[in-house]
Amino acid sequence: MSDKGVAAVERALAILDCFESDQESLPLKTIAQKTGLYKSTILRLCVSLESYGYLRRREDGDFQLGPTLWRLGALYRNRFDVATHIRPVLKRLSEATGESASFYVRDGDARICLMRHNSSQAIRHHLEEGVRLPLNLGAAGHLIQAYSDASDPKTQEIKANSYAISLGERDPNTASIAVPVLGRGDAFMGALVVSGLRTRFDEEARQKAITLALEEARRLSQDIYG
Amino acid sequence: MSDKGVAAVERALAILDCFESDQESLPLKTIAQKTGLYKSTILRLCVSLESYGYLRRREDGDFQLGPTLWRLGALYRNRFDVATHIRPVLKRLSEATGESASFYVRDGDARICLMRHNSSQAIRHHLEEGVRLPLNLGAAGHLIQAYSDASDPKTQEIKANSYAISLGERDPNTASIAVPVLGRGDAFMGALVVSGLRTRFDEEARQKAITLALEEARRLSQDIYG
DNA sequence: TTTTATTGTTCTGTCTGACAGAACATCGTT
DNA sequence: AACGATGTTCTGTCAGACAGAACAATAAAA
Structure with missing residues (x-):
């Protein structure tokens, strides 16, 4: 999957790439369809993304982008x-x-x-x-x-x-x-x-x-x- | 390093966490100091972060945050x-x-x-x-x-x-x-x-x-x- | 209400990818 | 020219990550 990078990192970033519009949350099934990854793989990657604030898990299970992206995006933009x-x-x-x-x-x-x-x-x-x-x-x-x-x-x-x-x-x-x-x-x-x-x-x-x-x-x- | 997440992903996100102020670029050495990771490890992780636009490598070798963070940050913020x-x-x-x-x-x-x-x-x-x-x-x-x-x-x-x-x-x-x-x-x-x-x-x-x-x-x- | 389908969660054996760390290359300083 | 600092490349080892099955929970259909 990766050429000289780290495949797991690229899988995780591919998950973030699934989000395309604001106001959006995505269920696990949709992320699996968009990325082609197994659900168990996605869930494990998401544990790490959540712990660093890149994703948030809603109570109904859907995933949303998290505040770290806003903070880093603000740094970039500035x-x-x-x-x-x-x-x-x-x-x-x-x-x-x-x-x-x-x-x-x-x-x-x-x-x-x-x-x-x-x-x-x-x-x-x-x-x-x-x-x-x-x-x-x-x-x-x-x-x-x-x-x-x-x-x-x-x-x-x-x-x-x-x-x-x-x-x-x-x-x-x-x-x-x-x-x-x-x-x-x-x-x-x-x-x-x-x-x-x-x-x-x-x-x-x-x-x-x-x-x-x-x-x-x-x-x-x-x-x-x- | 990781409990139920993916260690490589968390290493990569730890690299992004090194950036703290705008206008900032960081040399490899500083990232190694802040994260405690080996330089070879950082370089490999950064290949993946660059390929997805989370980082950019300047000509003098320093790393900067990349445009994907702005884009996703804008999605989050909206x-x-x-x-x-x-x-x-x-x-x-x-x-x-x-x-x-x-x-x-x-x-x-x-x-x-x-x-x-x-x-x-x-x-x-x-x-x-x-x-x-x-x-x-x-x-x-x-x-x-x-x-x-x-x-x-x-x-x-x-x-x-x-x-x-x-x-x-x-x-x-x-x-x-x-x-x-x-x-x-x-x-x-x-x-x-x-x-x-x-x-x-x-x-x-x-x-x-x-x-x-x-x-x-x-x-x-x-x-x-x- | 029951049955079926769909979606999410947990588990684990296998193997290969990722890391540690050394060696080397380049650049900057003395 | 020599030395120090920083960046780059390489590789053996093994432990982490994945694939995918099995199970659990929820939603939809009968």
């Missing part, structure tokens, strides 16, 4: 200085371009939308924070992939340009641009993205968004990461 | 309907009493402050969200313990009263009161707490705070948990 830096940037980008603005990071073999400022226009590219999307589709996915994997065929071009564009890849009516936010020592921290209705977010608008996003990304790098 | 329910309650309690108001849940053998509205007064009981505190000190700790462990000597009294009080237990100048928020089927969900300067938060003020907090808790139970 590293990006959410309240003081990135969110205002997303607001400015959204207002300046009229489209939605987001910040994505890699999450295993997917990307996750950490923060979002949706456009105020009635017709807009709307997504919720926390959503996970594939790496092989969308400007943010290509950019993240390019900065993670030097052997990716698009890496050289994307790094040379310092942006990625996608037209209708995930949704036929959507266009998006993504620029990198770099930290200390040019470490890739995440993707700053503007996305909108393809007919409105045309080439001229995209070029303007790229320019604005690159400027905001440069300022973020200086302000947050030195 | 279960409490933060934005729509509990936070306004804390604001009202704080404004009505003039003291700080918080919401605590159990986190293993500690309690964690999930949400907080600090008093606007210059002299106030100030804490940050996310802080972990012991169960054996403070009104919230006693209340949580009473609702978790029927054999606790204080359980009967606290449940009969529907509140706990502490005077100078954790900090000699602080007084606090805690009332339970119950969910479906009277399941204990967390502690609603008001805390402040002991000389100002006197018996009359505490009694008033208890009354207000019980009313808010009852309303929360109806609104959120049916």
Whole structure:
């Protein structure tokens, strides 16, 4: 199951991965179906997850995510200085371009939308924070992939340009641009993205968004990461 | 190491527990010191934690918490309907009493402050969200313990009263009161707490705070948990 | 109410995965 | 250049973890 990791740990984390929406609790049977693990195996793994606060067992037996995830998630999130830096940037980008603005990071073999400022226009590219999307589709996915994997065929071009564009890849009516936010020592921290209705977010608008996003990304790098 | 759980899983979670503040990265040596694990053991466990996004390895080798924790932490947090329910309650309690108001849940053998509205007064009981505190000190700790462990000597009294009080237990100048928020089927969900300067938060003020907090808790139970 | 089906809990033999700890490699300091 | 500190790789041993059966409790159907 594991290649150079520890199989039992990966089983335990696969259990946590079963939880997908808030307000959710899951019975043992559902976890067994989703993970393919035996119930006795799950129960034993859950003893450890509960003891560290990652899961909680309800009185009716259903499992729920536990408070440790909130605490560690808060630690992680604070590293990006959410309240003081990135969110205002997303607001400015959204207002300046009229489209939605987001910040994505890699999450295993997917990307996750950490923060979002949706456009105020009635017709807009709307997504919720926390959503996970594939790496092989969308400007943010290509950019993240390019900065993670030097052997990716698009890496050289994307790094040379310092942006990625996608037209209708995930949704036929959507266009998006993504620029990198770099930290200390040019470490890739995440993707700053503007996305909108393809007919409105045309080439001229995209070029303007790229320019604005690159400027905001440069300022973020200086302000947050030195 | 483990009693009925899985030792490898608990080792992995012990690694995650090493991270205590935001902006933090930890070198291998520090994790080995904090956990008492061998470096080779840590490295193997970290392969699994990285592959699921719980950790990230920086180019200089240091470890950081990864985006999965944010995602799962957001799922957990949303279960409490933060934005729509509990936070306004804390604001009202704080404004009505003039003291700080918080919401605590159990986190293993500690309690964690999930949400907080600090008093606007210059002299106030100030804490940050996310802080972990012991169960054996403070009104919230006693209340949580009473609702978790029927054999606790204080359980009967606290449940009969529907509140706990502490005077100078954790900090000699602080007084606090805690009332339970119950969910479906009277399941204990967390502690609603008001805390402040002991000389100002006197018996009359505490009694008033208890009354207000019980009313808010009852309303929360109806609104959120049916 | 009884019977059947479903879901959760407990147990244990087997074997292989994980660990301890040494050896080695790399980097930083003197 | 030498030494110390930190990170990486390797492997023999055995005890822990799993698979899966049996049992218990609960829910649904007859």
